[in-house]
Amino acid sequence: MKTGTATRRLLPCVFILSVCLLLYSILFLLNSGNVALPEPVIKLTPVKGAAVSATEVQRLPTPWLTPYVNDGHDVSSSSGTTQGCGSYACRTNQEAIKVFMYDLPPQFHFGLLGWEPREDESWPDVRQEVPSYPGGLTHQHSVEYWLTLDLLSSNSSCVEVGLCNAVRVHNSNDADVIFVPFFASLSYNLDSKLTKKKGRVSKDRKLQDKLVEFLMGREEWKRRDGRDHLIVAHHPNSLLRAREKLAPAMFVVADFGRTPVRIANLEKDIVAPYRHVVTTIASNDSLKFENRSTLLYFQGEIYRKDGGIIRQVLYYLFKKQKDVHFTSGRFHKNGAKEASQGMASSKFCLNLVGDTPSSNRLFDSIASLCIPVIISDSIELPFEDVLDYSEFCIFISESDALKPEFVMNLLRGIGSDEWNRMWRRIKEVAHHFEYHYPSQPGDSVQMIWEAVRRKLEMSSARLKYHRAKRFHRHH
Template sequence: MYGKAAICLTFVILFLVSCSIYVGTVDLRSYFFPLLQSPPVLRSLCATGRPLRVYMYDLPRKFHVGMLDRRSSEEAAPVTMENLPPWPSNSGIKRQHSVEYWLMASLLYDGQDEDGREAVRVLDPEKADAFFVPFFSSLSFNTHGHNMTDPETEIDRHLQVELLEFLQQSKYYQRSGGRDHVIPMTHPNAFRFLREQLNASILIVVDFGRYPKTMSSLSKDVVAPYVHVVDSFTDDDPLDPYESRTTLLFFRGNTVRKDEGKIRVKLAKILAGSDDVHYEKSVATPKNIKMSTEGMRSSKFCLHPAGDTPSSCRLFDAIVSHCVPVIVSDKIELPYEDEIDYTEFSIFFSMKEALEPGYLVNHLRQFPKNRWVQMWKLLKNISRHYEFQYPPKKEDAVNMLWRQVKHKLPGVQLAVHRSRRLKVPDWWRRKR
């Protein structure tokens, strides 16, 4: 009797185990053949919740804040959270290329509240995920001569030469070939003399208009927004936002541009004579920036044609003014586009569509009011992602950019590992 019961029990157990194996809930290999198991999946940095650990090189002041105040360029004291000079309030249009300053400032900030911070500074390079090079290459271009015949241009070139020599002597730069190094170059002419020698690094750019794909691409580089020049619209709460903005389409800026920017002159002719369109040639002065602020805040749509490159500061001025951007470009790259869908709060026209008389304006005149209001509400919500400020705040532009850097690192690690396997080890050379 007991023998029959044992046989039945054994049969039941075998039946249950067989069913479990069939549906995949039990893997006998893990018990009897542990070496046959699949290797554990390595968790990449992006899969972790911790902030990016960034080592910032300690460069002399002449490479960064010394350009804000030349009298302090040779000071020996390192830059800290306490002595960081503020970005000049009278910098005008230079502010649009100040991304490098805000990235450096975010690493200097040592506030106790780290909630929402995407990157923190580490003083031990061995613990770093990435390396930040605090060279204000855009400010150097704006400060040290704008053309190649200007004698001060030599200062910009010497800084680039000296920086490159410094990096090439760094064992951490040598270790990765510079691939895990973050270098801001937001001005189209930033690092104009030796830029090609730093192309392996993660470059912070505003678009790829001046660079071939062999030099810059989304596969390794980060697209940053320009720092907006107009003041942010913080009290935009009318009862009827659509009717309160009396201008249909607004543009104010330089109409003489290069490359795709030549479309601005053509648009001026096409849009002339429309009572509900404000299209004005202007240069960036404090008075004109103030007038642009008022114009964007009183307009439903803000026109964004290409400048010398596909992007320009005007797009981000429109976003913080909650003026629905009208983007005219065939090849613009936009910041954070893997996280943000610009079609939800912007309208896009190809160059061909924009140059067809009446097409653009008629489309905007027929645009549904309720859809515009949805876009306006979304602009109010997402504009915080385009704010550069100190101290940094959760989900602001600086933190968004560090998160973008974090997204690039798995590809960087892959490139480093693949390059190492092609190198012949020293012990193999000695053996031969």
């Protein structure tokens, strides 16, 4: 009887000792270096002109990142391309849309960037090399570039990170949407001007005509009269010659300022963010209300045509305000740096109607964590069916803005509590307005694909609700 009792008492001790020995053995093996374990993703290398700082990498949503084993490739490059990659894994979203992408000749896409294919190539091998996009203001309309890269990498076991909201398929019969990889904004920026050398028709116009001819002859276009096609025309002047003929398609645009509603409208088309030109600032408590000395910031062209006349009026209303920075200035070599510093030290940043309803300043403001003040009655905003902009932007109608002291009284009446609340919200949504390669969960690339999916589902109720709230909070 005594022997049995002693045995029962020893059993817990033996169990605890066994567990300790097992844990010790595992730790010994880990420290010995004989067991190969996946290393965490510690570096993401974007294309030239789209640098991601160390602070930005640190604040990426790491639970979404899939571990990879370092395969020895150098993922950094000082040349004009991004080279190499780790072994990233794409976890396809169950609701991911299936996208068929035309194999257009390089002259429509990466050929505009100087890429020349080898005999066996239709596209760059994005696992090894990514042609770089021009910097400066040209980069603000680079939407089609990022979407094309995302599709090219969606079937790769090497490039993608996190969830894919769109996956490339190679049979158009399997697709939810047909993507047209024409870099229309870049073509306009590079080749729309006529010179004696180019002749009477610009290269951009010739490409538009070729694109229309190509699409009109495709069975995919004829099947639904192009209504399931996705075409990016983000620059307001891009694809102007071809838009009417391609009107049934879904367009990805910056706004609808120069396009008749019968050609482009919110019912079928998607508004995408500009790629901002200022440096993204990391979340920093020292950049809150009390540490921003400038009340209101604007720098840009003051004398504009069309609706931009409001800029002149506001300039004369604000120029004597000591805590307002409202000056004329074009984008130049140090322009982005100056704007970054100015916006980061300002409480509010003006986004004014100009030649078109939208401008890149809204997205520069968001990247600077500067509360946007939007004065543009006809502006359309990216992803407004899922984002309530009244939570982090201030909307002022053009008629109210022209009233003496209206804007100043409104802004001076917003105290630190209200401003900090909006500031916290803008920090939460800022990543939705960033373009990445590889794309990241919730960034602009993935948000655009999600917007395409919602268009396919014809969901617009929440968009109407958020649009109705624009002027509600502060009026």
